[in-house]
Amino acid sequence: MSKTYFVMFATDPxxxxxxxxxxxxxxxxxxxxxxxxxxxxxxxxxxxxxxxxIDALDEQAGQEPGSCRxxxxxxxxxxxxxxxxxxxxxxxxxxxxxxxxxLVPGLDMHWSGPPGVSTLSASAxxxxxx
Numbered sequence: 001m002s003k004t005y006f007v008m009f010a011t012d013p014x015x016x017x018x019x020x021x022x023x024x025x026x027x028x029x030x031x032x033x034x035x036x037x038x039x040x041x042x043x044x045x046x047x048x049x050x051x052x053x054i055d056a057l058d059e060q061a062g063q064e065p066g067s068c069r070x071x072x073x074x075x076x077x078x079x080x081x082x083x084x085x086x087x088x089x090x091x092x093x094x095x096x097x098x099x100x101x102x103l104v105p106g107l108d109m110h111w112s113g114p115p116g117v118s119t120l121s122a123s124a125x126x127x128x129x130x
Contacts, residue, residue: 002034002035002036003035003036003125003126004035004036004037004038004123004124004125004126005027005030005035005036005037005038005124005125005126005127005128006037006038006039006040006120006121006123006124006126006127006128007023007026007027007030007037007038007039007040007127007128007129007130008039008040008041008042008117008121008127008128008129008130009023009024009039009040009041009042009045009048009129009130010042010043010044010045010129010130011023011043011044011045011130012043012044012045013044013045013047013048013053013057013060014044015044017057017060017061018061018062019130020045020048020057020061020130021057021058021061021062021063021067021068021071022130023128023130024048024068024071024072024075025071026128026130027039027075027079027128027130028071028072028074028075028078031074031075031078031079032074032078036080037075037078037079037080038079038080038081038083038120038124039075039079039081039082039083040083040084040085040112040116040117040120041082041083041084041085041088042084042085042088042117043085043088044088044092045088045130046084046085046088046089046092046094047092048072049072049082049084049089049103049104049107049109050092050094050102050103050104051102051103051104051105052102054068054069054072054104055068055069069104072104073104073106076104076106076107077106081110081120082107082108082109082110083109083110083111083112083116083120084109084110084111084112085112085113086111086112086113087113089111096111
């Protein structure tokens with residue numbers, strides 16, 4: 001039976017890259033297993049959506065080259081929605097106006113904030129946080 005999951009990333013990938021890689025792997029697997037997944041990136045974790053950053057994460061996280069990007073691509077492809085904090089992205093230098101040149105391709109991202117977290121988590125059957 002399919003469940004609805006809300007997965008939130010807020011861990012700074014510079015502080016704990018392995019935790020971020022594990023979180024992406026888990027969320028990707030849940031979506032691949034046919035569950036409904038909404039994923040929200042906040043705080044410094046928004047950098048996981050930056051193309052150059054995710055491509056360089058493998059070495060820091062002890063993953064094979066290309067692994068983190070492949071898992072993120074699967075998550076983007078299979079998730080119902082990918083959300084990120086507008087304010088956190090702005091602090092990282094990304095806005096809706098320049099996002100296409102910085103973020104991974106294929107994102108149909110929803111720019112949001114605390115109201116999005118509240119709504120998504122309240123409507124999910126399962127919530128995970130990384």
